[in-house]
Amino acid sequence: MPPSVPPTRPPPDPQIRRAQRTDLLLRAAVIWLLLLATAWVAQPYLSSLWFSVSGPRTVTARGDLAPAETATIELFKRVSPSVVHVFAQSSRRSPSLFEQQQEGGVQSGSGVIWDAAGHVITNNHVIQGATALGARLSTGEFVTARVVGTAPNYDLAVLQLERPRAELRPIAIGSSSDLQVGQSAFAIGSPYGLEQTLTTGIVSALQRRLPTAAAHEVSGVIQTDAAINPGNSGGPLLDSAGRLIGLNTAIISGSGASAGIGFAIPVDSVNRIATALIKTGTVPVPGIGIIAADENEAARLGIDGVVVVRTLPGSPAARAGLTGASETGMVEDVIVGANGQEIHSMSDLAATLERVGIGNEVKLQVIRDGRARTINVEVTDIARLRRS
Structure with missing residues (x-):
């Protein structure tokens, strides 16, 4: 009897095999999608569980401060005790109201301690019209003050602190004659009443001119981009050595806030004027004793120069023969x-x-009747001349 041969299976249909593989791939894809969706939903919970810190973080070592940072920190520590917050009250109220910034007619600014006797230099516009004055030192001590002298033409004033308990540290004085555009500048003051505020920048320009409330212009003014705001007036502008190079006095801004254009009265002028105010209470104003025409009027007439409208009686200009305009308005000397x-x-x-x-x-x-001539005129103190 011949051996039996097992029946052979027919080969699977290729279409069935492709369908089976497709089904497996779809199932795998669905499973992966479900796993991914689960992980995405669970991720915040798992991260919170595994990575949350249960205690205070360990402080990362910082390393040394940059040399520029160290220098700025040391500058502030050294100079800030020489800067005070000046308060001026425009009506008679209790002195305790000085403690309340901008309360009850109190205006404020900044100032610098000039000497160990307690003289403080600030802007005239900070204390103008005040009936009571005071200053807060860097130690927090509040001290009443009185006016020693003012120079409205230069927007400067000298105050005297009355019986401060703390030891006073006069500010170091620099020079404004050798300043250069681009060198570092630092301002310390009380902008918006925020005492002992430091801002930094550079000397942006030199030899600017700044009008004052007394219809005078201060020459040689320093322009800086160190942030200066209301309340910085009277505070120091410093060089990188911590020396006073200017007294912050004004800003140019449409909003009244710092726009990177601030101005400081040069320290060489401050030094000269403060010395005179401390000695006599007044400052000489160099002049020759003329009343000049308005610059816009001169320009309207096409005249380039100073038009002499009249001379003060007994003045050096009158003695030298300068002549003012005639009664009919004819210009004589320019x-x-x-x-x-x-x-x-x-x-x-x-x-x-x-x-x-x-x-x-x-x-x-001098030009008169189209002809030029030269005359020598003595420079005098016109403030004294006007008083006489």
Whole structure:
């Protein structure tokens, strides 16, 4: 009997095999999607469970401060005790109201301790019209103050602190004659009443001119982009050595807040004027005794120079023969030069007279009737001349 042969299976249909593989792939994809969705939903809970810190974090070692940071920190520590917060009350109230910023007619600014005797330098506009004054030292001590003297033409004032208990630290004085655009500048003050605020920047420009409330212009003004806001007035502008190079006094801003354009009265002017105010309570104003036409009026007439409207009786200008406008308004003398420098405005002339100094002579170039002539005029203290 022949051996039996097992029946052979027919080969699977290729279409069935492809369908089975497709089904397996779909199932695997669905499973992976479900796993991914589960992980996505559970991730926040798992992260919170596994990675949450149960106690305080370990402090990461910082390392040394950068040299520039260290220098700025040391500058602030060294200079801030020389800066005070000045309060001026415009009506008679209890002195305790000085403690309340901008309360009951109190305005405030900043100031610098000038000497160990307790003199403080600030802006005249900070204390103008005040009936009571005070200052808060860096120690927190509040001290009443009185006015020693003011110089509205330069927007400067000197105060005297009355019986401070804390030891006073006068600010170090620098020079504004050798400043350079681009060097570092630092401002300390009380912007918006926030005491002992430090801002940094650079000297943005030099030899600016700044009008004051007394219809005078301060020359040689320093421009800086260190943030200066209301309340910084009277505070120091410093160089990188921590020396006073200017007294912050004004900003240019449409909103009244810092826009990176601030101005400081140069320390060389502050030094000279503060010395005079401490000695006599007043500061000499160099002049020759003329009343000049408004610059806009001179420009309207097409005149480039200082138009002499009249001379003060007994003044050096009158003695030198300068002549004011006639009764019919005809221009007589126009000052176009001084000591070889062109004069275009009263500000130019005032700056030259300050450089010449009281008691010395200035050589003026004057145009009259289209002809030029040179005359020597003595520079005098016109503030005294007006009082006499």
